[in-house]
Amino acid sequence: xxxxMVVAEHRxxxxxxxxxxxxxxxxxLAESFGGTLSVVLLGKGIRALAERLLPRAHRxxxxxxxxxxxxxxxxxxxxxxxxxxxxxxxxxxxGHTAQGMDFAPGxxxxxxxxxxxxxxxxxxxxxxxxxxRQIYGGKINSEVTFLRKGPYLVTLRSGVFEGKEKEPLSGxxxxxxxxxTDEALARRFLQFVEAAVGEVDITQADILVAVGRGIxxxxxxxxxxxxxxxxxxxxxxxxxxxxxxxxxxxxQVGTSGKTVKPKVYIAIGISGAFxxxxxxxxxxxxxxxxxxxxxxxxxxxxxxxxxxxxxxVPVIKDKIKELKQK
Amino acid sequence: MNIIVCIKRVPDTADVDIVVDKSGKxxxxxxxxxxxxxxxxxxxxxxxxxxxxxxxxxxxxxxxGEDTNESLRKCLAMGADEAIRLTDSAFSxxxxxATAKVLAQAIRRLPYDLILTGTQAEDDGFxxxxxxxxxxxGLPHVSIVTRLELExxxxxxxxxxxxxxxxxxxxxxxxxxxxxxxxxxxxxxSIMGIRKVAKKEIKVLGLSELGLQAExxxxxxxxxxxxxxxxxxxxxxxxMLEGKPEEIAQRVFEILKDKGGxx
Numbered sequence: 001x002x003x004x005m006v007v008a009e010h011r012x013x014x015x016x017x018x019x020x021x022x023x024x025x026x027x028x029l030a031e032s033f034g035g036t037l038s039v040v041l042l043g044k045g046i047r048a049l050a051e052r053l054l055p056r057a058h059r060x061x062x063x064x065x066x067x068x069x070x071x072x073x074x075x076x077x078x079x080x081x082x083x084x085x086x087x088x089x090x091x092x093x094x095g096h097t098a099q100g101m102d103f104a105p106g107x108x109x110x111x112x113x114x115x116x117x118x119x120x121x122x123x124x125x126x127x128x129x130x131x132x133r134q135i136y137g138g139k140i141n142s143e144v145t146f147l148r149k150g151p152y153l154v155t156l157r158s159g160v161f162e163g164k165e166k167e168p169l170s171g172x173x174x175x176x177x178x179x180x181t182d183e184a185l186a187r188r189f190l191q192f193v194e195a196a197v198g199e200v201d202i203t204q205a206d207i208l209v210a211v212g213r214g215i216x217x218x219x220x221x222x223x224x225x226x227x228x229x230x231x232x233x234x235x236x237x238x239x240x241x242x243x244x245x246x247x248x249x250x251x252q253v254g255t256s257g258k259t260v261k262p263k264v265y266i267a268i269g270i271s272g273a274f275x276x277x278x279x280x281x282x283x284x285x286x287x288x289x290x291x292x293x294x295x296x297x298x299x300x301x302x303x304x305x306x307x308x309x310x311x312x313v314p315v316i317k318d319k320i321k322e323l324k325q326k
Numbered sequence: 327m328n329i330i331v332c333i334k335r336v337p338d339t340a341d342v343d344i345v346v347d348k349s350g351k352x353x354x355x356x357x358x359x360x361x362x363x364x365x366x367x368x369x370x371x372x373x374x375x376x377x378x379x380x381x382x383x384x385x386x387x388x389x390x391g392e393d394t395n396e397s398l399r400k401c402l403a404m405g406a407d408e409a410i411r412l413t414d415s416a417f418s419x420x421x422x423x424a425t426a427k428v429l430a431q432a433i434r435r436l437p438y439d440l441i442l443t444g445t446q447a448e449d450d451g452f453x454x455x456x457x458x459x460x461x462x463x464g465l466p467h468v469s470i471v472t473r474l475e476l477e478x479x480x481x482x483x484x485x486x487x488x489x490x491x492x493x494x495x496x497x498x499x500x501x502x503x504x505x506x507x508x509x510x511x512x513x514x515x516s517i518m519g520i521r522k523v524a525k526k527e528i529k530v531l532g533l534s535e536l537g538l539q540a541e542x543x544x545x546x547x548x549x550x551x552x553x554x555x556x557x558x559x560x561x562x563x564x565x566m567l568e569g570k571p572e573e574i575a576q577r578v579f580e581i582l583k584d585k586g587g588x589x
Contacts, residue, residue, distance in 0.1 A: 016488075071493075073469075096453070097488065098485065098487040099487075101453050101454075101457075101469055102457065102467075102468075102469045102485070103457075104457075105453075105454035105455075105456075106457050108423070108454075109423075109462060110461060114423075114550065115423070115454065115549055116549065116550050117422070117452050117453060118451060118452070131550070133450075133451075134451065134558070135451060136337075136344060136448070136449055137339060137451075138558070139339055139344050139557075139558075140346070140555050140557065140558070141555065141556055141557070141558045142552050142553075142554070142555045143553045143554050144550045144551060144553060145550065145551055145553055146549060146551075147546075147548055147549060147550060148549060186497060186501070187466045187467075187468065187496070188495060188497075189493065190494040190496055192492070193491070193492045193493070194491060195491070195492070206586065206587075207586075207588075231582060231588050232588065239507070240507075243507045243508030244511070245511065249490065250490075255489075256487075256488060256489070256490070258490065259489070263587060264582060264585050264586065264587030266587075271341075285587065286564075287578065291341065292341045294344075296558070298564045299560050299562075301564040302564055303565050303566075303567055303578075304563075304564030304565070304567065305567050306566065307571075307574075311571060312571055312574065312575075315571040315574075315575045316571075316575040316578050318575070319572065319575035319579055320575070320578075320579050323576075324588070
């Protein structure tokens, strides 16, 4: 019977959402070809997490070792290399996250198994799979298939598949010994660092005015700041604005920044890359201003304005000031 | 400190109307402006800064046709010392894995202490080539690096995780790092700067010079094959506000008032 293996992701004592998303998609795939669903957890003192996954899989493999307390690509690779070589699951699902991006490519090389990364769709096709991936910054979708025979490795994009609970499975926990030794590692985990909190906590704001690459220059930021001030909103931004040091990291909305849910979110000159949308799609009302009518931001926004932000934003700001006085 | 940087030339597709080409397997590329992959511009900048501080050389490598010389020359103008272009008809159709094999084979013959790549490419976004090169060369790696400090024969690197969290790791040299955008501010390259390196030799290596077999690379040496490309399905989409700027502004005011967007 074909087995689907999910590599669970957890950090600082919590299972990450991607784990549930992979289990949910994995179960659907397993049911479609009458296979079984397994999940493997690596760590130290994480039996409670394994128990939480019991209703979600047929088997929960637990590999505990004090050397696995903090994620490290080297230890993960060694443990998974041995584990997957022994189990040979038909398909292994890994998150396309900071963690999965870090170990999956190296693991694929060591195993000699084909890998498809950052997939937003996966459907079985005979013994193979059809995988959907986004290319060109999300403007185009592509369908790819594997050229070599499995076992297959696939990394799934987070936030794409629903991690909803289904009818519980009668899972069992299988504890396995760790193959790690005291052999020295070339890479060592030192510590976690939290990003600095800004003057304004954007996660607490009711109104956010967010600016993106379209603002073209740091000198133009005041234009958007004035609009934010006129409606009593806080200033936020997408990644390129932080990369170019036009606004501090604390203002960044998205996967690697903050997740926000204001009543109103105004996106100005933001194309709507998946990483940004993941951080703001829960906003009450989204208004987007962008010169590209095909910008992905317009498929998540409630209201859209196609045009030059440098022409439209000043008019909106003036109008609001005028109407507020009335 | 000898540093190797792997780069890619990619089309700039932001704010451009993309059309699927006749083959249905790629986009229409005529008319698009190509440039150095954004992630790679941060990687080359980081390498040049290390060289300026510590001495040594920066060698830039890319797999691609003659057009790729443009991006390699940009890197030379930024301050790289040597450029190598890997090209062969056998390389066509290479996915991330096949590309990594070609790059690793070229790097194997060079002296190096550190290899830098971008975290991912703007076009196909595999985010796998750098880490695969590291593993093919048997090197330790750190991916998604937002800050690095060198001490003795070690690098202390910050890796970007989700939600504003970073992890700090230490890695022994030689190693490979994949660089995240924002780690530095890539320097501006003037037309004069590009002209100065216009005559600089770019070494070209093919399949046989690299000692590779045709079945190891290209489509035959790849994990995956692209079947088709298509425009993403559009969701429900936004209600578009049209008219004169004043009319749009009036509508925005009403929406804000209605949805609690005025304080």
